[in-house]
Amino acid sequence: MEQSNYWEPEIETMERSSLESLQVDRLKKSIQQAYKTDFYKQRLSSRNISAEDIQTIDDIRKLPFTTKADLRDNYPFGLVVTESNAVRLHSSSGTTGNPTVIVHSQQDLDNWANRVARSMYMIGVRKEDVFQNTSGYGMFTGGLGFQYGAERLGCLTVPAAAGNTIRQVKFITDFGSSCIHAIPSYAAKLGEYFQEQGIDVEKQTNLKRLIIGAEPHTEGQRRRIEQLLKVKAYNCFGMSEMSGPGVAFECQEQNGLHLWEDSFVMEIIDPETLQPVADGEIGELVLTTLDRDCMPLIRYRTRDLTRIIPESCPCGRTHRRIDRIKGRSDDMFIVKGVNIFPMQIEKILMQFPEFASNYLITIQTIDMNDVVKVEVELADLFTDDYTKLQALIKEATHRLKDEILLTPVLKLVDKGTLPQTEGKAIRVIDLREK
């Protein structure tokens, strides 16, 4: 019998009208659940809003937003439904102020694992696969999130955790890992390591596909990773506030990420006016949980910038797609009145095969002037003619200027010398006096 392309065909290909009425039903339940917390009880009742106010999915706009600041201000358990039986806690690093804490019941963990399994199945992972997870474990949800998802799918799962490239490669070759999850900067590093060591991925490993996520990255970065590792790399999206990975995931079309609308209501808003943008326009992603028992979140402002891809997908799934994350509304930096996103700079740098994939943007004040310095690692030296290197710097500077509207100082540095973190790569350092 032919295997289905879907993990849960009846949900993944549900008619839009049925999906929307499912959302309305679940949204009502989520509001009732939220009322069991002190935070939402106060916030919703003061506005006289209850589950009865929701007739259609657009009625969600009657509800107030929830922000990261709300999570911090009510640290640690202000948004937790006390009657639910919490079994797991995840928390952000909390580099500024209180960390954000998300608490899960067993039901929450089961739903989450199922979403991850569904997502992995979508890109072709089957129980015969060996899945190696290079995420940090512990509090970082990319670790346990993928662990339980892959186990749910039935894969032999290798919790390699982050770092130690030599050991990762040994696992890949010894255990025959066929699917790897890595943040994009680490996937590129693995690929570059294979190349340096002269390891033929096609002959010496069983690698078939990669899952990359947790860091915004460009299409160019993805294609480079695919070239280095000679397999397809699928983009995944998630965040700890929405449990973790498995919120949205690319299908085999590699053209946008299906956001699981049986678990979340998505909206795209203008971060300034807070009004919905037109379908297909870029704005801030706002998510409401539909099946979270322990810690429902209503209209949570993710700060991630993306757009809805309104067209239907050839894969047959009816859950709408979001475009790859364009950056975070709080990653944006302003220099001389110009809004700049690190993704814009990455997009240009990735156009040059002469550069490796790691870069660092530093903004500093020199003689009362704000200067954007972009350091990029050189791949293997392509020429021994320094005039060609100078011409390369000039051309890249020119294209960067066209993109960000001011002229950066571009500096080539040796490969592997920019700071690389085990977690998310550091892309921007702002040294200006605040």
Next chain:
Amino acid sequence: MFVKQLSIFVENKSGRFPEILDILSKEEVRIIASSVADTSEFGILRMITEDNDRAYQLLSTNRVSVSQNNVLVLSTTSLAGSIGKLLKPFSKNGINIDYMYYFAAHGTGYMVLRTNDEAKTKEVVLRENMKYLTADDLKAL
């Protein structure tokens, strides 16, 4: 006829030069000839070693941007006056010299040349019966 040369990107920061040379000296890779071209932002160190493949591997795994390319090594009898003579056949045949550098060993001078046209260069060297050095010749120096 051509021998391999390593070209190494050197970031303009203090200590980088000895750092790169240490990678090779620790593994006892002997450098036969070298030169540096520099700009205000970076330098390019060119060198021929007794085992370029090994040197390339060592540098590449130690975070150095490096490439290998072909150069021609010619011996010159006495330096003064002979270089012009040596180069004349190239210019006569429309071959440009991208760069060259000189080194000496055991009282003999050698010129390392990079031209813009390998095929034409080969023709000229054979026709003029120039004394060129192979990789093995260099190792024996």
